Amino acid sequence: MRKTLLLSAVILCVSLALEMPQLNFAYTYIRVSTSSDPDVVGAAVSWDLSDNSRPNINDGRVQYVIGEAGTEDADDFDGPFTEFQAIQRSFIQWRNIEGSDIDFEFTGLVENPVDDANDDVNTIFWDDSGFDAGVFAVTITSFDTSNGDIVDADLIFNDADWVWDTIAEDDTSGVSGRTYIENIAVHEIGHFIGLDHPFVNNSSLFPYTDSGAISLISLSTDDMAPMMATYPAAGGADPDLATVSGTVTSSGTGRLGIHVTLIDIATGEAVISALTGDDTSATNIGEYEIVNVPPGNYWVIASKSNIDNLGSYYSTGFTSFLPAARGVDAGTVGAPDILQVTPGANLTDIDLEVINITTVFEDDDDFGDATAIAIGDAVGSRLENSADEDYFSFPATLDEVVRIQVHADAMGQDLNPEITLYDTDGTTELQSSDPGSPVFEQHARDIQNNAFSDESLNYDCYIEFTIPATGTYFVAVTATGSTSGDYVLTSYSDLSFDDVDTNATTIEADVVGVGAGGADFTITVAPANTAGAAFPDTDSFDVDLIDRTGAPVVLDTINAAVQNGDLYANVPAADGRLLRMLVEASNAKNVIEIGASTGLSGMWIALGLRKTGGKLTTFELDRGRAASARANYKRAGVGGLVTLVEGDAHENVRKLKEPVDVVFIDADKEGYDAYYEATLQLLRRGGLVAFDNALGDGELIDPRPDDTHAQALDALNRKVLADERVTSSLVPIGDGLLLARKR
Structure with a gap:
C-alpha cells in the first residue's frame, strides 16, 4: 500500500474526424475509449505538432502558461529556483530526449488561471481545493475522439495538503516532508503529452510517489521510448534500439x-x-x-x-x-x-x-510444505493477505553464489515483499530483508536504498548469498506491513550461466583506429555471462583487426561520380579535402550538412568521421538528388555514418536538439542567414560553421540589384565577419569557404 497518488483525468471532446491515427499498442498511452468512428477506438492520443492552426501549438511547440500566483509556499523555499523556473526545467527534461522532437514554449504568466478544457490554453497553476486525499496534482488531458489529437491540457497542483519546494540540480536526495515541484511536474507533463500510468516503478509516470522523493525527475527508458515513437526526431531513434x-x-x-x-x-x-x-x-x-x-x-x-x-x-x-x-x-x-x-x-x-486462477501453491506456509524449485527457476504467485507466507526449497552446492529476487512493487503490484533465507533445517535464518532480523541486509530490503517509508518506491527485495555447505535450503516470501498481492520470484547462481554472452561482454579500445604503419594500442575485454557476471580474466584474447578506414572505396566513388558527371551543386575536391581536415582536426562527433546534393561533400565529411567515430545528418530537398546521394553513400560504404533527411531543411533543422560540432551549408543562398541562426544555437563552443560559395562566382564585387543570390551572400559575409558570437575567416579556396568558429 502506498500513501500518495498522482492522477490524470481524461476529458473527451467530440468533433469531426480529420484523419485516423496510427494505432500502436506499445507502452502505456492514454487511449480513445469511445468514438463515432470504431476504427479510432484504442488510438493513442498525442499532440499534432504540425497543426499550427491550433492556438496552443506554435511552430511545432506545445505552448503553456502558468498562474502568476504560484504556490503559497514560495517564500519558504529551501531550493534555489522559483516555482515558475521549476516547471520550465521540468518541461526541459522531456524536450531533451534524444531521438524525439517534442518541444514546448512558455508564453507567460496569467492572472486568473482556469482548467477549461475548451479554451485552447494549456494552463498550469496551484489550487487549494477540490483534491481527494493523498493527491499531489491532477492533469486534465482533453482530446478529439474522432482522431485522438490532444486539444488542451491543464495541470493543477494541490496547494492545500503539501509543502512545496524546488531542488538544486546537484542534489541527490530530498528532505522528507517537502514536496518537490520538479518531481511532480515531470510526471504530470507525461500526461500533458499523452502518456498514461505504466507499472514500471522506475518510470516517471509511475502512479505513486512520496513527499521528499525526487526519483521521478529523471526520465527512464520506459518514459523516453514512447516519446521517440510518437514524436520522432528527423534523424530517427538510435538504430541499436x-x-x-x-x-x-x-x-x-x-x-x-x-x-x-x-x-x-x-x-x-x-x-x-x-x-x-x-x-x-x-x-x-x-x-x-x-x-x-x-x-x-x-x-x-x-x-x-x-x-x-x-x-x-x-x-x-x-x-x-x-x-x-x-x-x-x-x-x-x-x-x-x-x-x-x-x-x-x-x-x-x-x-x-x-491462466485464470487466483490461488496456487497453497498450503505452503511452512518449510515442511515448501514448493520445490531449482536455482534458475521462476514462479508467479500471490500473498493472499499480509499474514500469508510462501516457502520454497532449493538444492545448492558448497560455495555456490545464489541470487533470489522478488518482483512485485517494480511491476506496480500492491505487495511490498520481504524475503528470508533459511538453512537446511528450515528454521535458522541466514539472510533477511527484515530490518528486525539479526541477519538483515540493507540491499535486500530496498533495491533503490532510498525509501522514506514502507510505502515508498521500489520496495522489492533480493538475497545474494554464498552457500556454506551442500544441501537443500529454504526461502520465505512475506509481506511488509498490511500489503499483499502478486509477485514473481526469480533465481539464478554463478553456475546458472556458464557461457560468455555477447550482449553482456564489453570491448573497448583506447584508440579509434590503428594506422597502417602499426602503433601500440590497448583493447580491454570484460567477458560476462548472461546475468552480467564477470568471468575470470584470461591471459590473452584473439583480436581481429578490420580495415574500416574506407578511404580507397570512398575516393573511388567520388572519382567515379566526377567522371560520370554526377556533379550537380557539389563541392570541388579542394573544398572536400578541407572539409575532411576540419572534421578530423576538430574531432567532430556530430556533423550537420544542409544541402546533400548527390552526396560528394557528404562522402568527404564521412572520410573524416571514419577517424573520429562520428556521424553526419544531411538534408536535401530534391528527391532525385537525395536518391543519388543515398546510392553514393552505399557504394562508398559510409551509409552507416550518414542519416539523410528529405524535405525542407528550414523546418527539419529546427527539430534537431543534440549539440553539433561542425555545420556545412551549401544550399539556397537566400536561406544561408536563417540556417546560420538555427544551427548556431546547436553548435558547441569551439564548433565550426562552413558556408560554401561565399565568393558568389565573383559577383560580390558589385552585385546587381536583381541578383538575390549575390545580395544574400554579401549580406551574410558582412554579418558573420562582424558577428561577436564567432571568430571568422573567408578562405579563398574554390568559390570561397566562409568559416565561423563559435566563441
Whole structure:
C-alpha cells in the first residue's frame, strides 16, 4: 500500500474526424475509449505538432502558461529556483530526449488561471481545493475522439495538503516532508503529452510517489521510448534500439490490459513495458509491441494492471490471473526463457500465456510444505493477505553464489515483499530483508536504498548469498506491513550461466583506429555471462583487426561520380579535402550538412568521421538528388555514418536538439542567414560553421540589384565577419569557404 497518488483525468471532446491515427499498442498511452468512428477506438492520443492552426501549438511547440500566483509556499523555499523556473526545467527534461522532437514554449504568466478544457490554453497553476486525499496534482488531458489529437491540457497542483519546494540540480536526495515541484511536474507533463500510468516503478509516470522523493525527475527508458515513437526526431531513434512484440493469451484468447515487462537479468530491474490492446482494425486483442528497446538480456513477465489508475479504455482489462514468466507454464515452476535482444533486432511472436486462477501453491506456509524449485527457476504467485507466507526449497552446492529476487512493487503490484533465507533445517535464518532480523541486509530490503517509508518506491527485495555447505535450503516470501498481492520470484547462481554472452561482454579500445604503419594500442575485454557476471580474466584474447578506414572505396566513388558527371551543386575536391581536415582536426562527433546534393561533400565529411567515430545528418530537398546521394553513400560504404533527411531543411533543422560540432551549408543562398541562426544555437563552443560559395562566382564585387543570390551572400559575409558570437575567416579556396568558429 502506498500513501500518495498522482492522477490524470481524461476529458473527451467530440468533433469531426480529420484523419485516423496510427494505432500502436506499445507502452502505456492514454487511449480513445469511445468514438463515432470504431476504427479510432484504442488510438493513442498525442499532440499534432504540425497543426499550427491550433492556438496552443506554435511552430511545432506545445505552448503553456502558468498562474502568476504560484504556490503559497514560495517564500519558504529551501531550493534555489522559483516555482515558475521549476516547471520550465521540468518541461526541459522531456524536450531533451534524444531521438524525439517534442518541444514546448512558455508564453507567460496569467492572472486568473482556469482548467477549461475548451479554451485552447494549456494552463498550469496551484489550487487549494477540490483534491481527494493523498493527491499531489491532477492533469486534465482533453482530446478529439474522432482522431485522438490532444486539444488542451491543464495541470493543477494541490496547494492545500503539501509543502512545496524546488531542488538544486546537484542534489541527490530530498528532505522528507517537502514536496518537490520538479518531481511532480515531470510526471504530470507525461500526461500533458499523452502518456498514461505504466507499472514500471522506475518510470516517471509511475502512479505513486512520496513527499521528499525526487526519483521521478529523471526520465527512464520506459518514459523516453514512447516519446521517440510518437514524436520522432528527423534523424530517427538510435538504430541499436530494438523491437519486441507478441500476444498474451488466457485459455487461447487474447486479453486486454495485461502488463508486459522486460526485466534486465543482470540488474533485476524492470526496464520497459507495454499494455496489451483490444480488438481493433490495427491489432488483434492481446497484442503488444515495445519499440526502442535497449539491447540486453531480459526475462519477459506478464502481470495484471491496476486498472483503477488507467484511463477508461482499459476499464475491462483482464485481471483474474497470476503473473507469469515467458517459458514457464502459468501456475507452475520452471526455468524462464531468456530474451536476448541484440542491437536493432525485430523480435516477433514473443508470446505469453496466463491462466485464470487466483490461488496456487497453497498450503505452503511452512518449510515442511515448501514448493520445490531449482536455482534458475521462476514462479508467479500471490500473498493472499499480509499474514500469508510462501516457502520454497532449493538444492545448492558448497560455495555456490545464489541470487533470489522478488518482483512485485517494480511491476506496480500492491505487495511490498520481504524475503528470508533459511538453512537446511528450515528454521535458522541466514539472510533477511527484515530490518528486525539479526541477519538483515540493507540491499535486500530496498533495491533503490532510498525509501522514506514502507510505502515508498521500489520496495522489492533480493538475497545474494554464498552457500556454506551442500544441501537443500529454504526461502520465505512475506509481506511488509498490511500489503499483499502478486509477485514473481526469480533465481539464478554463478553456475546458472556458464557461457560468455555477447550482449553482456564489453570491448573497448583506447584508440579509434590503428594506422597502417602499426602503433601500440590497448583493447580491454570484460567477458560476462548472461546475468552480467564477470568471468575470470584470461591471459590473452584473439583480436581481429578490420580495415574500416574506407578511404580507397570512398575516393573511388567520388572519382567515379566526377567522371560520370554526377556533379550537380557539389563541392570541388579542394573544398572536400578541407572539409575532411576540419572534421578530423576538430574531432567532430556530430556533423550537420544542409544541402546533400548527390552526396560528394557528404562522402568527404564521412572520410573524416571514419577517424573520429562520428556521424553526419544531411538534408536535401530534391528527391532525385537525395536518391543519388543515398546510392553514393552505399557504394562508398559510409551509409552507416550518414542519416539523410528529405524535405525542407528550414523546418527539419529546427527539430534537431543534440549539440553539433561542425555545420556545412551549401544550399539556397537566400536561406544561408536563417540556417546560420538555427544551427548556431546547436553548435558547441569551439564548433565550426562552413558556408560554401561565399565568393558568389565573383559577383560580390558589385552585385546587381536583381541578383538575390549575390545580395544574400554579401549580406551574410558582412554579418558573420562582424558577428561577436564567432571568430571568422573567408578562405579563398574554390568559390570561397566562409568559416565561423563559435566563441
